Amino acid sequence: MKIVKTIDEVRRQVKEWRAQGLTVGLVPTMGYLHEGHASLIDASHRDNDRTVVSDFVNPMQFGPTEDLESYPRDIEHDAKLVEEHGGDLIFNPEPEEMYHEGFSSFVDMTVLTQELCGLSRPVHFRGVCTVVSKLFNIVKPDRAYFGKKDAQQLAVIRHMVDDLNMDIEIIGCPIVRESDGLAKSSRNTYLSEAERKAALVLSQAIFLGKDMVKNGEKNCSVIIDAMKKHIEAEPLARIDYVKIVDCATMQQIGALDRPALCAIAVYIGKTRLIDNFFTEDV
Ligand code: AMP
Numbered sequence: 001m002k003i004v005k006t007i008d009e010v011r012r013q014v015k016e017w018r019a020q021g022l023t024v025g026l027v028p029t030m031g032y033l034h035e036g037h038a039s040l041i042d043a044s045h046r047d048n049d050r051t052v053v054s055d056f057v058n059p060m061q062f063g064p065t066e067d068l069e070s071y072p073r074d075i076e077h078d079a080k081l082v083e084e085h086g087g088d089l090i091f092n093p094e095p096e097e098m099y100h101e102g103f104s105s106f107v108d109m110t111v112l113t114q115e116l117c118g119l120s121r122p123v124h125f126r127g128v129c130t131v132v133s134k135l136f137n138i139v140k141p142d143r144a145y146f147g148k149k150d151a152q153q154l155a156v157i158r159h160m161v162d163d164l165n166m167d168i169e170i171i172g173c174p175i176v177r178e179s180d181g182l183a184k185s186s187r188n189t190y191l192s193e194a195e196r197k198a199a200l201v202l203s204q205a206i207f208l209g210k211d212m213v214k215n216g217e218k219n220c221s222v223i224i225d226a227m228k229k230h231i232e233a234e235p236l237a238r239i240d241y242v243k244i245v246d247c248a249t250m251q252q253i254g255a256l257d258r259p260a261l262c263a264i265a266v267y268i269g270k271t272r273l274i275d276n277f278f279t280e281d282v
Helices: 007-019 035-048 075-084 125-137 148-163 186-190 193-198 201-215 220-234
Strands: 003-004 026-029 050-055 087-090 142-149 169-173 236-248 260-268 271-278
Touching: 003 007, 007 087, 007 125, 007 142, 007 186, 035 050, 035 075, 035 142, 035 169, 050 125, 075 087, 075 148, 075 236, 075 260, 087 125, 087 193, 125 148, 142 148, 148 169, 186 271, 193 201, 201 220, 201 260, 201 271, 220 236, 220 260, 236 271
Parallel strands: 003 087, 026 050, 026 142, 050 087, 142 169
Antiparallel strands: 236 260, 260 271
16 A cells, blocks of 8 residues: 555556556545544455545635634554455545646536535535546546545535536445444544533434334424424534435425425534435335
8 A cells, every 4th residue: 555645647547557557446535534534445345446535624625714723633543444354555646746736727516516515615526626637537447436425526526427427436334333324524623522422412403303204294384493403402513404305406395396405504613514314224
């Protein structure tokens, strides 16, 4: 397993693999890897001859008041995890390697990015689409792996690949949770002990909503109200959104008459956490 810092080194390695007729999977991450990321690397290792993990805290997807500076980083820990899960190459560039002076081209998406996280994080998806496009152009993978944890991101990437005719298969992987239900996230490290306990309202609300769907509830506002009520009972929690949207368009719907995504974003103290379920997975 190798760690490289430059685009040239990635290209050289991938070219070598291609010359041997090998397939390549890509797992884009911002590092500080946990079992959620590991599940993506496992999936890529299963499906492809070689796996590239990008480990890059992408400044472009953070808003001016967000946690770019404090975002946790630990490349040595990441290297160990990637190696243990069969990854072959870590691409860990500095921001200047990805965004040279004068950088001025962006991938911008309408509609899908104008709901859910796109409303509270207006520059986020432009940063995500731009960096993922760049990674696709650098690595040229056969397949790329994304977690359903970031469900809107997964939908946006699928849509971008379709819109821009990128010849890459996008694989969505299930959410990996802590044993008490909290979705694993690099941002969980921000939580104090009390906040860590309070954060359980997210997964509890998700399980509550899932149960209601399982029991046949079709009215979205009934489900949303029950989930909100549960979260609001926790004094450390502040809801950003609790919404049910059409899976394909990310636009809100009133009734569960098509494949839908129920997504939530909640501040626990200063930390913004997300969770979700797809009705088709219920
Ligand atoms: P991040 O490093 O947070 O940008 O995440 C990199 C990739 O890992 C994204 O595709 C995420 O959706 C995925 N991921 C993060 N947390 C989890 C999790 N708990 N379960 C599954 N995938 C995850």
